[in-house]
Amino acid sequence: QVQLxxxxxxxxxxxxxLRLSCAASGRTFSSYAMGWFRQAPGKEREFVAVISxxxxxxxxADSVKGRFTISRDNAKNTVYLQMNxxxxxxxxxxxCAASSAWAPMVGYEYRYWGQGTQVTVSS
Numbered sequence: 001q002v003q004l005x006x007x008x009x010x011x012x013x014x015x016x017x018l019r020l021s022c023a024a025s026g027r028t029f030s031s032y033a034m035g036w037f038r039q040a041p042g043k044e045r046e047f048v049a050v051i052s053x054x055x056x057x058x059x060x061a062d063s064v065k066g067r068f069t070i071s072r073d074n075a076k077n078t079v080y081l082q083m084n085x086x087x088x089x090x091x092x093x094x095x096c097a098a099s100s101a102w103a104p105m106v107g108y109e110y111r112y113w114g115q116g117t118q119v120t121v122s123s
Contacts, residue, residue, distance in 0.1 A: 002026045002098050002112040009094060009117030012086055016121070020081040022096030022114055030054075033099045034072055034079040035110060038092035038119075045107055048094070049081060052103035059103055064090075086121045093118050 008020040022034070035050040049060045049070040058070050069082040079096060094117050097110035104110065 002029075002032065004096050004098060004112055004114035006094065006096050006114045006117040009119045011120045011122065014086060014088055014121055014123050016086050017082070017084045018086065018119060020083065020094055020096075020117060020119070022079045022081075024077045024079070024098065026077070029077040029098075030074040031100070032112075033101060033103050034070075035097045035099065035104065036070060036079075036081045036094060037097060037107060038090075038094045039116075040089075040092040043092075045095070047105045047107070050103045050105060051079065057103055059105060061105075083119070086119075088121045088123045091119060091121050 003025040006022045033052050036048040037045050038048050039045040051058050051070045051072050067085045072079045096114045098112040099110040101109045
């Protein structure tokens, strides 16, 4: 069992930055790929970024590539999402999730989910 708790969301102006954190319980954090997803009002949940287990390969949605950076600290059981150059269209609830697969980009590959943190970008 893995429990995930996100933090770091908030209100920011367009062009600003935020860093989301996701703290995981359990002693097997390093064996999971960790992903970030988001869901805006009236829209389906979408993939944002993933970092693989072991070597920490990273993959991003085209919409955030070059602006967002995912990283992990296995000693702290934490995954981060650094978000720069934020745009109003980045407004959403952001969720972190854990998967036993390599580095999945689809939600159904993830077994554990956090409760989400709201990110609002004003124009």
